[in-house]
Amino acid sequence: MIDSHVHLDADQYPDPSGAIKRACDAGVSAMVVPGVGPASNRAVFELTKEYPGVILPALGFHPERFEHSEDDSREVLEMIERERDSICAVGEVGLPWYGERAKDAGMLVAAKVTLSRFARAAVTFDLPLILHAPHARAAEALTIIREAGVTRAVFHWHKSDEQTTRAIINAGYFISLTPEVAYRARDQDLARMLPANRILAETDGPWRYGGQFAGRLTEPAMIKEVVAAIAHLRCTTFEEIAAATTANARALFRIRE
Numbered sequence: 523m524i525d526s527h528v529h530l531d532a533d534q535y536p537d538p539s540g541a542i543k544r545a546c547d548a549g550v551s552a553m554v555v556p557g558v559g560p561a562s563n564r565a566v567f568e569l570t571k572e573y574p575g576v577i578l579p580a581l582g583f584h585p586e587r588f589e590h591s592e593d594d595s596r597e598v599l600e601m602i603e604r605e606r607d608s609i610c611a612v613g614e615v616g617l618p619w620y621g622e623r624a625k626d627a628g629m630l631v632a633a634k635v636t637l638s639r640f641a642r643a644a645v646t647f648d649l650p651l652i653l654h655a656p657h658a659r660a661a662e663a664l665t666i667i668r669e670a671g672v673t674r675a676v677f678h679w680h681k682s683d684e685q686t687t688r689a690i691i692n693a694g695y696f697i698s699l700t701p702e703v704a705y706r707a708r709d710q711d712l713a714r715m716l717p718a719n720r721i722l723a724e725t726d727g728p729w730r731y732g733g734q735f736a737g738r739l740t741e742p743a744m745i746k747e748v749v750a751a752i753a754h755l756r757c758t759t760f761e762e763i764a765a766a767t768t769a770n771a772r773a774l775f776r777i778r779e
C-alpha cells in the first residue's frame with residue numbers, strides 16, 4: 523500500500539524513522555511526502571536521502587500558509603525545475619479556504635495566479651499535481667488546472683459537491699480519502715460513489731482524527747485502516763481496495779514496482 527499524502531517532515535513527528543518502520547511493518551511500502559513551503563521542501567529532501575524509494579518527495583507551496591511571500595513561491599518554482607527528475611509531484615499547492623484571510627477577494631485572486639503558475643510548471647516538467655482545494659475551491663481549482671493543460675492530478679482530502687466530484691473524475695483526475703472515511707458520512711458517501719480506478723488513500727498526518735483514531739498520533743501505518751474502511755463501504759475485500767489504491771498511486775506518481 524502507499525500513503526499518498528503524509529507530512530512526515532512536520533515537527534509534530536518526533537520520530538519519523540519509527541513511523542516509517544511501523545508503516546513498512548503494516549504493509550505500506552511507500553509514502554508521498556509533500557512539502558508546504560521552502561523550508562519544508564528542504565526538510566522533505568533530507569528525509570528522502572535517508573529512505574530512497576520509500577519516501578517519495580513532492581515540492582509545494584501550501585495555499586493556507588499566508589506567511590509565505592511571492593519570493594518564496596518563486597524559490598519553490600526554481601527548486602521544482604532543479605529537482606524535477608528526483609520528485610514525484612508538484613504539491614501541495616492549491617487554493618485557500620479556511621480562516622478569515624482565505625475569504626479576502628484579493629487574496630483569492632492572487633492565490634489563483636499562483637496556482638496557475640504551479641500548474642503550468644507541472645505540465646512543463648511532466649509532473650502530477652497534489653491539490654489542496656476544499657469545498658467550493660475544488661471547482662475553481664479544476665478550471666485552473668484544466669486551462670493549464672494538467673493531465674495528472676489528485677484532489678487531496680476532497681470535499682465538494684457531487685457535480686464537481688463528477689467533473690473531476692470525468693477529467694481523469696484522482697481523489698484521495700483520509701481516515702475520516704472510517705467514521706464520517708460525507709467521506710463515506712464519496713467512497714461509495716467513486717470509480718475504483720480513481721481512489722487514492724492518504725493519512726495527511728500529522729493531522730489528528732476522531733472515531734477509531736481519536737487520541738492516536740496519525741501515522742502512515744493507518745493506511746491499512748483507511749483501506750479496510752473503503753473496502754467495507756464498497757462491500758468488497760481489503761485486498762481488492764489495497765490493490766486498486768496502490769495501482770492508482772503508482773500510475774499517478776509513476777512509481778516503479
Ligand SMILES: [Zn+2]
Nearest residue numbers: 527529614726
Ligand atoms: Zn497536506
